[in-house]
Amino acid sequence: MVTRAPIRSTAGRGDVGPGEPPGLAALLARAAELRPVLRAEQQATEERGTYSPETHDAFWEAGFYRILQPRRFGGLELGVPAFYRLIAEVARGCPSTAWCLCLGAGHALQVGSYFSERAQREIFGLLGQLVSPASGHGQNTAIERVPGGYEVSGKWRYCSGVPYSTHFMGFGTFPGVEPDAPDRFCWFVVPGGGYTILDDWGGIIGMKGSGSNSVVLDGAFVPDHFAVDCTWFGASDGPTAGSALHGNPVYGGTFEGFAEGEIAAVTAGTAMAAVDEYVRIITTSNVPHHDEPVLRADHPDYQRWLGMGLAWADAAAAISVRGGQLYEEYARLSVEGIEPFGLDKSARLNDMYFASEQLAYDTVELFLRNASSSAVADGQAMQRYFRDMVAACTRADQLERMAAAAAGAYLRSLPAT
Incomplete structure (x- = not known):
């Protein structure tokens, strides 16, 4: 059952100017403070394939991963323009770092929009912040129906943001819930510990520090509520599970x-x-x-x-x-x-x-x-x-x-x- 909240507009909620969400100015200022550090680390970021653990800790403590996460589950819920502005500010210090951060933090919007209240509570509640790449580049995939969910195997490429991930999100064709039901194209979530990160990133010309490694699943269990039909990829009409749950149309x-x-x-x-x-x-x-x-x-x-x-x-x-x-x-x-x-x-x-x-x-x-x-x-x-x-x-x-x-x-x- 979805708990509904009254819809509220994201416009006009500001403490730094018309339409600015509260707290954005402090986040942008923190990103600007980090700029010299990120620039000094650019070469090392390329060499290791991602930003440093110290940078990850700074992002975690500053709340950069929580900009799109719903407030109901510990996030800042600042909206899409705020997220884009923060990412651009980080990229001014290091583009690779910003790419890795962005594609690890950004999918909080999809979880908050399309997954059930139960799924969101478990996903966001695991560590209090969501860092999750998403990939539709599945290779040699095998997805089987099992009691209560699915077993998923395969390799997914270009999983930007995965080095510090709390979860992995992928696209795949799932069997129907019932034996004779048609297949479903789903977005699914696997918590950390359920996948292997390959050391295979860095061979292209640029964005070498974006942490775009491949992920391998070997019989990972995906419960039913961690797989949602991908009906909202290009079009949406009416309330979603997330907009009803959070009372915010951004979801x-x-x-x-x-x-x-x-x-x-x-x-x-x-x-x-x-x-x-x-x-x-x-x-x-x-x-x-x-x-x-x-x-x-x-x-x-x-x-x-x-x-x-x-x-x-x-x-x-x-x-x-x-x-x-x-x-x-x-x-x-x-x-x-x-x-x-x-x-x-x-x-x-x-x-x-x-x-x-x-x-x-x-x-x-x-x-x-x-x-x-x-x-x-x-x-x-x-x-x-x-x-x-x-x-x-x-x-x-x-x-x-x-x-x-x-x-x-x-x-x-x-x-x-």
Whole structure:
């Protein structure tokens, strides 16, 4: 039985400005305080494949993992725009670290939205904070019905955030609950101790410290209430288990309308990290091939390049946050029965995030071309940021591959003429 609470809006709850959730300013300030530490650790983070235990402890103590976790179960429940802003701030210190944090902490939104009260109580209550990757990249999977649940085996790749995980979440095709029932496409949860983390991450060009290792399950037991039908991936219509339980429409959205926003937040922060590095370069070196010593920062060419990069970086961040705001508005309209959070909205949000990522890529690439040879040598921050952006923008999920689907969904949503 779902315990229902009155719906409350996430808008206007602020102590640092209109619409700002209480406590966000302190979280952003803490992330900014950590920036020098994260930058000093960038090389070591790449080498170990994830951030340090000390950084994990700092995130845990600061509440970074609890931003999307429901207050009912010990979370901060600050909403999607706040989460994106915090991740961008962490990425300004280290993009790999932000990716690992983001994809470990972000899935609290899906647990809080779609799982039953019993499941949420057990999942969030295990350690008081949820750190869980999610992966649909299952290989050699075997899922069998057993009394009270399922036994799940297989290998899931690209489990970003898994090194410090409390749980693992995967997608899979599950047999029906009854013998003759059709198969179900489910999102399932396995607590820590029920899976093996492989030491197989770090071989790609960038985001080497993102902790995107593979996970292996060998007959892991998944109780019935830890597997939910994935009916909310691209569309949702009406209240969800989570929006009813928590009285907050933020737990009534779609996965597709949120997930790429996580990456956009990371890349927006990476763009600002590149701005910082470019400023350091041009304020500490002279223009080459110039008759008189002229600081690069005083030369109009370098000022123009900095101004262009700033504009793109600011726009990337603004798109990311605006996407989070639209997610919450679409979820509210759906939960209140006014208008479904349809596939057209999810797909367009998804593509907005891709546009943000492109602006971030353009920022870093511009600075890379107009820095210096020494600034892009091995071990230098600007080279690392560019490699990180290449890794982010060469995934299978890209605007060129998704734009037609979004256009089709939009056209189908239009009134017939």
